[in-house]
Amino acid sequence: MGGSYALLVEGLKVWYGRRQVLRGISFKLPPSSILAVMGPSGSGKSTLLRAINRLLDYVPDARVEGRVEVFGLDVYRENPYRVRRLVGMVFQTPNPFPHMSIYDNVAVGPRLHGLAKSRDELDRIVEWALKAAMLWDEVKDRLHEPPTKLSGGQQQRLSLARALALKPSILLLDEPTANIDPTNARRLEESIRRVAVEDGVTVVMVTHTPQQALRISDYVAFIYEGKLVEFGRTREVALNPSHKLTAMYFRGEL
Amino acid sequence: MAEVRALLDILFKGCVLLIAFLALVPVLHLTLAAIVNGGPVIASAGLKFFTEVPPPPGNRTYGILTSLIGTIELALLSTLVGVPISFMAAVLVVEFPHSRLGRIVRLLSRTLLELPTILIGMFVFTIIVVPLGSPSILAASIALALVMLPYVTTYIETALSSVPRTYREAGLALGMTKARVAFTIVVPIAVRGVVTGILVGLAKAMGETAPLLFTLGRARTSLNVDPLGPGDAIPLLIYDYAQAPYENLREVAWGATLVLITLFLLVYVLARLTIRGVRV
Ligand SMILES: Nc1ncnc2c1ncn2[C@@H]1O[C@H](COP(=O)(O)OP(=O)(O)OP(=O)(O)O)[C@@H](O)[C@H]1O
Numbered sequence: 001m002g003g004s005y006a007l008l009v010e011g012l013k014v015w016y017g018r019r020q021v022l023r024g025i026s027f028k029l030p031p032s033s034i035l036a037v038m039g040p041s042g043s044g045k046s047t048l049l050r051a052i053n054r055l056l057d058y059v060p061d062a063r064v065e066g067r068v069e070v071f072g073l074d075v076y077r078e079n080p081y082r083v084r085r086l087v088g089m090v091f092q093t094p095n096p097f098p099h100m101s102i103y104d105n106v107a108v109g110p111r112l113h114g115l116a117k118s119r120d121e122l123d124r125i126v127e128w129a130l131k132a133a134m135l136w137d138e139v140k141d142r143l144h145e146p147p148t149k150l151s152g153g154q155q156q157r158l159s160l161a162r163a164l165a166l167k168p169s170i171l172l173l174d175e176p177t178a179n180i181d182p183t184n185a186r187r188l189e190e191s192i193r194r195v196a197v198e199d200g201v202t203v204v205m206v207t208h209t210p211q212q213a214l215r216i217s218d219y220v221a222f223i224y225e226g227k228l229v230e231f232g233r234t235r236e237v238a239l240n241p242s243h244k245l246t247a248m249y250f251r252g253e254l
Numbered sequence: 255m256a257e258v259r260a261l262l263d264i265l266f267k268g269c270v271l272l273i274a275f276l277a278l279v280p281v282l283h284l285t286l287a288a289i290v291n292g293g294p295v296i297a298s299a300g301l302k303f304f305t306e307v308p309p310p311p312g313n314r315t316y317g318i319l320t321s322l323i324g325t326i327e328l329a330l331l332s333t334l335v336g337v338p339i340s341f342m343a344a345v346l347v348v349e350f351p352h353s354r355l356g357r358i359v360r361l362l363s364r365t366l367l368e369l370p371t372i373l374i375g376m377f378v379f380t381i382i383v384v385p386l387g388s389p390s391i392l393a394a395s396i397a398l399a400l401v402m403l404p405y406v407t408t409y410i411e412t413a414l415s416s417v418p419r420t421y422r423e424a425g426l427a428l429g430m431t432k433a434r435v436a437f438t439i440v441v442p443i444a445v446r447g448v449v450t451g452i453l454v455g456l457a458k459a460m461g462e463t464a465p466l467l468f469t470l471g472r473a474r475t476s477l478n479v480d481p482l483g484p485g486d487a488i489p490l491l492i493y494d495y496a497q498a499p500y501e502n503l504r505e506v507a508w509g510a511t512l513v514l515i516t517l518f519l520l521v522y523v524l525a526r527l528t529i530r531g532v533r534v
């Protein structure tokens with residue numbers, strides 16, 4: 001079932017307390033593709049991401065119904081720590097751990113899951129992740145300094161490197177460029193594009209800007225009040241939105 | 255209009271300064287009194303003030319060796335007992351607020367905070383001093399640990415809660431357990447606040463008298479450092495000597511007050527230093 005898909009979401013419903021926030025979301029995403037999730041503020045985009053890697057487990061009054069599969073793995077029947085090892089996440093605010101060095105920030109995931117058998121191997125993973133996040137050249141001479149000295153945009157790319165170091169199958173990004181400058185945003189987009197194409201990572205990215213969706217995504221999903229009102233290939237949706245709301249959104253009217 | 259606002263501004267600032275000053279008056283007054291009354295006592299006794307035991311009544315020699323050593327030992331022992339418990343309690347309350355244990359611990363900590371310290375002393379008296387047969391430094395340390403527990407816990411709680419949620423989520427999203435996030439992410443980020451909390455507890459333990467009344471005994475004229483034996487403490491000595499009918503004992507009390515205030519100041523400065531430059 002769904003084995004040929006990287007991500008399968010079926011009838012996903014989420015409640016916070018008695019309030020329903022997601023009202024039955026279903027879609028399938030092929031491997032190595034990039035999905036841009038759009039929708040007005042409060043429509044449930046972040047909730048969707050947190051349902052996929054089960055971060056909602058930690059929201060005391062959250063309740064989830066429905067099915068999420070990652071490469072055929074039933075997320076809600078699987079060990080959640082194993083799920084999160086396969087599903088990386090980058091948040092809206094850059095959040096490298098301030099008490100760890102740049103190196104340790106990237107190494108923390110591989111160490112946690114025992115991915116490297118030697119110091120050399122760990123070094124290679126860290127270097128690879130930093131290069132994939134296009135940060136290597138800027139930090140290679142100060143790997144053992146704290147990340148607090150980096151600019152916001154660099155810190156966000158470090159957060160990306162930290163997630164990539166686990167070689168995730170799926171990468172979730174929640175408005176990753178919302179709080180950084182355009183130059184850094186472009187770099188982040190480029191590295192996301194590259195890990196999708198070169199490393200086969202499947203990406204789910206929440207974005208507020210239709211332009212960003214057009215630039216990097218293969219698919220777009222449009223969520224409105226907890227419902228998936230539009231899902232399809234980016235070009236097709238942009239040229240010919242099947243839903244009035246999506247059209248308005250792409251025209252910047254929502 | 256602008257002048258009125260400027261005037262109000264000045265008035266308001268003046269009021270704030272006045273209130274701050276009023277709040278400081280008792281502290282300043284006590285410090286001054288301790289310097290004026292205690293200074294000469296220590297000066298005339300010299301180093302002996304710290305190396306001799308207290309004098310017999312009426313005799314013009316001074317010394318607080320036993321209570322000074324006692325206060326330091328009590329502070330260390332009670333910190334040793336109290337801090338690890340406070341630390342675990344704070345982690346439970348902040349990181350696992352919805353667990354049953356977290357809720358119970360929070361309730362206990364709040365209750366302990368409200369309890370008069372003399373009751374804590376009596377409680378330790380009945381459960382430790384009575385079974386052991388005599389007061390001891392250990393019993394007093396446990397009483398002090400109970401007194402400082404809720405304070406230190408609250409301080410550490412505040413420090414842990416001030417760590418932004420996003421770092422916890424980042425840890426969890428990497429596949430860490432909540433406990434691992436608590437101890438390898440949250441606590442290290444909050445480390446300065448945690449240290450401050452510990453120092454506040456230390457200061458609290460040094461200044462308390464009531465919990466010692468029934469638990470410590472009074473090993474004042476001969477030094478004992480065995481935790482199972484009785485001891486002495488500066489606040490207890492001040493409490494006894496300040497009301498003594500002998501001039502020389504009251505003088506010792508003033509000298510001891512100055513020493514206690516100095517110890518406080520040291521811990522306070524240390525706490526300030528750790529607060530400075532708190533990480534974001
Ligand atoms: N922990 C929570 N408890 C209760 N309600 C929540 C919680 N988190 C989010 N919500 C509510 O659920 C709804 C969806 O929130 P969500 O964060 O998923 O929206 P979003 O689409 O990501 O919005 P934004 O674009 O502003 O980030 C909102 O109305 C929000 O107030």
Ligand SMILES: [Mg+2]
Nearest residue numbers: 045046047174
């Ligand atoms: Mg959101």
